[in-house]
Amino acid sequence: MAEVVLKKAEKVYPNGFKAVHGIDLHVKDGEFMVLVGPSGCAKSTTLRMIAGLEDITGGEIWIGDRCVNDIPPKDRGIAMVFQNYALYPHMTAYENMAFGLKFKKTPKDEIDARIKEAAKKLEITELLDRKPKEMSGGQRQRIAVGRAIVRKPDVFLFDEPLSNLDAKLRVSLRVEIKELHTQLKKEGSTATMIYVTHDQVEAMTMGDRICVLDYGRIMQVDTPLNLYHKPKNKFVASFIGAPTMNIMETELDKDEDKTFVKINDEVIYLEEDMAQKVDSYIGKRVYLGIRPEDINMVSSDDPVMENTITGEVLVVEQMGNEEIVYFGIDGNRYIARQTPDLNEDLSTGAKKRFHINMRKCHIFDFETEENIIL
Amino acid sequence: MIKSKDIKKNLTGYAFIMPQVILFLIFMVYPIIEGIRLSLYKINYKTETFVGLKNYRDLFNDPVFVKSTLNTIIFVVFIVGLTVAFGLFVASAVFDKDARYVSFIRGSYYIPVMVSMVVMSMVWNFLLNPANGLIPYLTQQAGFSSVNFLGNKAIVKPVIIFITFAINVGQAIILYIAAMIGIPNDLFEAAEVEGVSKFHIIRKILIPLVKPTTIYITIINIIAVLKIFVVIQLLTGGGPNNASSTLMYYLYNNAFKYNRLGVASAVGVIMFAITLLLSVPQLRAMFKED
Numbered sequence A: 001m002a003e004v005v006l007k008k009a010e011k012v013y014p015n016g017f018k019a020v021h022g023i024d025l026h027v028k029d030g031e032f033m034v035l036v037g038p039s040g041c042a043k044s045t046t047l048r049m050i051a052g053l054e055d056i057t058g059g060e061i062w063i064g065d066r067c068v069n070d071i072p073p074k075d076r077g078i079a080m081v082f083q084n085y086a087l088y089p090h091m092t093a094y095e096n097m098a099f100g101l102k103f104k105k106t107p108k109d110e111i112d113a114r115i116k117e118a119a120k121k122l123e124i125t126e127l128l129d130r131k132p133k134e135m136s137g138g139q140r141q142r143i144a145v146g147r148a149i150v151r152k153p154d155v156f157l158f159d160e161p162l163s164n165l166d167a168k169l170r171v172s173l174r175v176e177i178k179e180l181h182t183q184l185k186k187e188g189s190t191a192t193m194i195y196v197t198h199d200q201v202e203a204m205t206m207g208d209r210i211c212v213l214d215y216g217r218i219m220q221v222d223t224p225l226n227l228y229h230k231p232k233n234k235f236v237a238s239f240i241g242a243p244t245m246n247i248m249e250t251e252l253d254k255d256e257d258k259t260f261v262k263i264n265d266e267v268i269y270l271e272e273d274m275a276q277k278v279d280s281y282i283g284k285r286v287y288l289g290i291r292p293e294d295i296n297m298v299s300s301d302d303p304v305m306e307n308t309i310t311g312e313v314l315v316v317e318q319m320g321n322e323e324i325v326y327f328g329i330d331g332n333r334y335i336a337r338q339t340p341d342l343n344e345d346l347s348t349g350a351k352k353r354f355h356i357n358m359r360k361c362h363i364f365d366f367e368t369e370e371n372i373i374l
Numbered sequence B: 001m002i003k004s005k006d007i008k009k010n011l012t013g014y015a016f017i018m019p020q021v022i023l024f025l026i027f028m029v030y031p032i033i034e035g036i037r038l039s040l041y042k043i044n045y046k047t048e049t050f051v052g053l054k055n056y057r058d059l060f061n062d063p064v065f066v067k068s069t070l071n072t073i074i075f076v077v078f079i080v081g082l083t084v085a086f087g088l089f090v091a092s093a094v095f096d097k098d099a100r101y102v103s104f105i106r107g108s109y110y111i112p113v114m115v116s117m118v119v120m121s122m123v124w125n126f127l128l129n130p131a132n133g134l135i136p137y138l139t140q141q142a143g144f145s146s147v148n149f150l151g152n153k154a155i156v157k158p159v160i161i162f163i164t165f166a167i168n169v170g171q172a173i174i175l176y177i178a179a180m181i182g183i184p185n186d187l188f189e190a191a192e193v194e195g196v197s198k199f200h201i202i203r204k205i206l207i208p209l210v211k212p213t214t215i216y217i218t219i220i221n222i223i224a225v226l227k228i229f230v231v232i233q234l235l236t237g238g239g240p241n242n243a244s245s246t247l248m249y250y251l252y253n254n255a256f257k258y259n260r261l262g263v264a265s266a267v268g269v270i271m272f273a274i275t276l277l278l279s280v281p282q283l284r285a286m287f288k289e290d
């Protein structure tokens, strides 16, 4: 069993700065948990608390069936992969991987066997007698992952391991790490992984579950799809997803039977079931959130539909398979994402109508920023 | 066209380094050549007689020269060894501590380095003065018989070694701390997670990684101690019975006391050769850099 459980874990740095505000997190055995959030939100701090590299100033951390608050890093059954690889520069790849094992009094041939096996898994066998400076960044990070694997830890901790690599390598390595996780699990080894990143694409593609942090607090812990479709609050909604969700400040209103909001005097009606959930908010200010793919340009010859807004095209990003249209309404900028329609005139300044799919919208409380339609 | 322009450009460059080159030629190269020339002459005030290698032969037959050479070697070995060992020890103990604490340590070890060697020697002279010095007084209070630290053949060398080491070590500590602070912290954390003990982290990671600094400290200290003079001149005058005489001190005596300029030059040439030889690894490392 190698679950990792944080109970009201808290970190106050010696200078008095409270980096982690009592967070509760339950990482299940064998789970791939991603910690994600903007820079400075205490992802690293949280990971380092789990590793034991930072003291915990409040709460408890459990790994398996032990409270590890007072257990030194080496006895926590963890292995860590660092952003800057942290390979010992004066040792070869092989020595780097063997170094820690020697101090655990592992027999020589056992060390050798484990390194060979890990090297095969990571396809680094030819690199074993090279020194770090004779390798590329991607190769170094593979060695660093290998160094973690040979320890056969209960929990792998990764702190932004791919952020020093170029975009292409990042994509291929993230697939490899994910595969490694699957493979280790299949082999029956405990393969709980906690992975820190500030890149939401990495988070979405790798995590079994994702924990979104902001200012040392957990915003939401859930599967990638749930985070995307059911964000608990405005922060998660705008953090997850690229391009980001459109968020507009507006007021909920009601005529005889329908609840609506107004965007620059154009009326947008809410769906019936949603309207019921927000009944108590009528007349109050709220945030309306709509993902770019739920806003679509309406071609000029379409008959007038409900729930459209008129905006002025600012910029269009052509991806080939889709286009991202930035348009402005009354000084605010919105984003629509759609399949390209080559017949449309998308030159800057063109006035266009956009349809909003209100079935997929989110409404957030103006004060608490909680999602009120969940 | 282009060529003459290039030459012009280069000329400007040479013009800029010219002052430095001239000074270097006058104050470094010329004295070295002149020293080599003088070492082949017997010099008597105004007359110079060519004697070939006789000065060198005489040197090796002079027991004081042999003793001075041996003393110098002993000083170099012990002072450099102690400086490197203690420098490593202190630096590795403090480099990762609170920054304020580190600067305090740095400051306190650096003060003797900043104060001139003459002043430090005089301070030690006061401290060790057998008549009213603090240290002899304390040893006496502690129940030992009165010790003449600088007048005793058996202990004068250790005392000189200790004093020079104490004055010098600050620089080594500073250099080591700087080198160690430059090592990325995650290396130590990786080792900590892997269960490597503090002792082995220092031995297997820290010390190998500051090897360039160790080489540098070793060489500059060897060169400095080879030329050790001020401490000897001010504390012991080479005594007792030449027990603390060094090459430099011997050179000084020959040049300015016994008026044997040729012999003194020969000593100078020998020291220059040794220094040059010892600098080879350092120079090589420096040139390899680019």
Ligand SMILES: Nc1ncnc2c1ncn2[C@@H]1O[C@H](COP(=O)(O)OP(=O)(O)OP(=O)(O)O)[C@@H](O)[C@H]1O
Binding pocket: A013, A014, A015, A017, A019, A037, A038, A039, A040, A041, A042, A043, A044, A045, A046, A198
């Ligand atoms: N040693 C420290 N002393 C005081 N404050 C610190 C210390 N280390 C980090 N902090 C603060 O704690 C907060 C969280 O830092 P942390 O390094 O965990 O952020 P992060 O989420 O990993 O950011 P990034 O994505 O930039 O790596 C930051 O505001 C940071 O300034």
Ligand SMILES: [Mg+2]
Binding pocket: A043, A044, A045, A160
């Ligand atoms: Mg970080």
